[in-house]
Amino acid sequence: MKKSLVLLEFKNISTGFLVFDEITKNFNVDIEVSKLLCPGRYMIICSGNQGEIESLRRHILYLKEQEEYKYITERLVSGVDADLVKKLNKTIKFPERVRSLGMLEFSNTVQAIETADFIEDESPVEVLTIKIGIGMCNKGVVLFEGDTSAVKNTVVKVQNLKIKELIAATNINSPNEDFLSNFHL
Known part of the structure; x- marks a missing residue:
């Protein structure tokens, strides 16, 4: 089965936590990974149907326009095999x-x-x-x-x-x- 993923990397942990909270409250996606990467960085990987993932991605792009969220790296990867995520x-x-x-x-x-x-x-x-x-x-x-x-x-x-x-x-x-x-x- 193929999945769509949005990969999010935050250059500070608190912003990652805030966005993670927003995602769980407002988007119908599965959280594949949510973890501290190294001092000062946080990562979230979400999967779901194309429409919901695209909606989340648009929200992240909107957030990045705001000064306090400008250090978010995001990528959309469509058609990822579920076995690769594992x-x-x-x-x-x-x-x-x-x-x-x-x-x-x-x-x-x-x-x-x-x-x-x-x-x-x-x-x-x-x-x-x-x-x-x-x-x-x-x-x-x-x-x-x-x-x-x-x-x-x-x-x-x-x-x-x-x-x-x-x-x-x-x-x-x-x-x-x-x-x-x-x-x-």
């Missing part, structure tokens, strides 16, 4: 045999989620997890697996998108079992 901060369970492993590191979590959706739609690899809110700088990381050529092509495809939030893109061919058993993200 991979947010999912503990990594590697397949029995990992052919090649790809990792994309972003300066924010919103772009990581948006790119993971792109990868699911456009590449023959499997997204294993989307780690959000990593470290002091609120990074996002997408980890995916597939055959060597598919992982390499996916890394190149994402690099060619020239996403300004992309920090690093790596592929590891035939990762060692000791590496995989000790891998923590």
Whole structure:
């Protein structure tokens, strides 16, 4: 099943709490994620039908016109597979045999989620997890697996998108079992 998401990231926690309260009182959406990301940042991810999500998005755009709400990052992502949403901060369970492993590191979590959706739609690899809110700088990381050529092509495809939030893109061919058993993200 496909979902529409609105991804909200706040540069201060109190604004995030105020908007979270408004959302729960005024919009018929599901809260997928509501969490502190790092000191001073807060994230909310909502899902629902296209009309309700678009209504919420218009409300957020209206709020951003006001001085006290100008530091909200928002993105609308339509047609996201429900299984991808379940991979947010999912503990990594590697397949029995990992052919090649790809990792994309972003300066924010919103772009990581948006790119993971792109990868699911456009590449023959499997997204294993989307780690959000990593470290002091609120990074996002997408980890995916597939055959060597598919992982390499996916890394190149994402690099060619020239996403300004992309920090690093790596592929590891035939990762060692000791590496995989000790891998923590």
